[in-house]
Amino acid sequence: MFSTGWHPKLTLEHEMSLRNYSTRKRILVTGGAGFLGSHLCERLLAEGNDVLCADNFYTGTKDNIAHLLPNPHFELMRHDVTFPLFVEVDAIYNLACPASPIHYQFDPVQTTKTSVHGAINMLGLRICLSTL
């Protein structure tokens, strides 16, 4: 039992139950089916947010997020971040990139595109959203 800091005397479960459409944040996690991303999705859901996970399953698997799929506040989208994406969200965590040397050296061009184009596309999305 711990508090997220939304209110010092409320437990995480109480805070979640008090959240509604206006206080619930919509959060995009790219690479959300990976090691770090899947745990981040879990945590963000537990904090009462709507989570959109975008992943092309290059190194991540659906097994990592299978337990989150029944949650109505979780959405999964197969998407490669080297291509532009437009979704309305309040925050973006860009974790899409193979992390272990075996994986990122397997296709160095794709790894570089994911790091560079992926970051540019996510920054572009952020800029688009700030103009809405």
Ligand SMILES: NC(=O)c1ccc[n+]([C@@H]2O[C@H](COP(=O)([O-])OP(=O)(O)OC[C@H]3O[C@@H](n4cnc5c(N)ncnc54)[C@H](O)[C@@H]3O)[C@@H](O)[C@H]2O)c1
């Ligand atoms: N694991 C660590 O200890 C650690 C430490 C520091 C930084 N990081 C960084 O955090 C990020 C995630 O690491 P991880 O350990 O979770 O790696 P991971 O390989 O488990 O997860 C990466 C996820 O990104 C997805 N992905 C790869 N290319 C993609 C693309 N083009 N479009 C969409 N999705 C794509 C993969 O399918 C996978 O689900 C990496 O950038 C890594 O460098 C990881």
